[in-house]
């Protein structure tokens with residue numbers, strides 16, 4: 236039989252990327268669950284709280300009132316106004332509504348921002364550990380990631396000096412995610428400000444992923460408050476974590492108008508607008524009472540303290556203290572070499588199959604010695620999951 240010529244099935248750009256590791260873990264865990272396994276889930280990065288009632292009511296009312304149509308690509312005017320007002324109130328920024336664009340989740344806002352700014356061969360500085368999707372989104376755009384390692388011993392702290400050392404004539408953008416997923420590190424405001432000013436002086440964009448900006452446990456800082464660097468600052472925000480709205484898919488970007496215009500052009504060719512009734516619910520979230528945000532943050536701080544205390548009872552595991560978001564990033568490398576385990580990926584895979592605890596391996600975030608646990612779950616689940624982990628590690 237004649238052999239058929241090899242045919243390229245997919246585009247180079249899609250071949251450059253991989254499926255999101257967190258999504259892959261969730262899918263693997265779902266398979267085990269479907270088979271009847273009782274799992275403790277520290278895998279997915281999403282709040283365990285329900286979306287606050289007044290936000291749900293606003294969405295239901297919006298459907299009843301027939302807010303069910305296409306809207307302007309960049310979002311309904313009242314939502315763009317609500318985004319800039321909320322940001323100004325909370326962080327002292329001064330964006331105009333035309334500098335805000337609504338997207339279907341923070342992830343799409345980030346994807347579009349990178350597509351708009353990054354070309355083939357451009358370098359993008361990416362501190363490590365990084366949220367899984369940054370790398371693939373940059374590479375999909377043809378950019379080259381320039382990794383800046385941070386050190387667990389310093390609480391994964393980043394400094395302006397560490398970034399500046401990696402700037403070259405090809406540097407197009409710097410991605411900063413504070414509070415950080417997966418480490419929970421919060422960039423010191425003075426260092427963040429210095430990075431923004433240095434980047435602005437050099438004509439480099441800072442893409443500030445502020446999806447966890449309201450889960451900063453000891454302070455409050457947004458890149459948008461550094462007015463003199465604004466021309467080169469792009470903020471990516473999201474309602475997902477702040478208001479427990481992951482499934483609603485509502486994110487946004489704040490950036491100078493020429494960038495939001497280019498962004499609108501791109502979005503007009505991919506998703507058009509975000510769902511109309513979801514935008515109405517987002518207005519309710521941003522303009523309504525904010526106590527729910529403070530209450531959820533207080534809940535995460537308690538859970539952070541609990542999980543750190545429980546992790547400390549597992550011999551040889553070390554863990555830096557997260558100052559924001561809802562993840563811990565323990566170092567499990569002291570167990571490498573025992574019982575066939577040689578990587579964080581192996582630890583995660585075997586924890587899932589043998590201990591029924593879902594975690595995400597550090598390789599997905601650019602480090603080899605860690606696993607990520609999301610503590611956005613109940614105190615009882617943390618106690619149960621950490622007991623199962625403790626027992627499993629004890630047997631290695």
Ligand SMILES: Cc1ncc(COP(=O)(O)O)c(C=O)c1O
Pocket residue numbers: 280339340341342343366412416444446472473474475481484485486
């Ligand atoms: C750092 C970071 N940025 C962006 C996102 C995207 O969030 P969403 O698309 O739900 O707004 C996530 C979600 O986990 C995240 O952790």
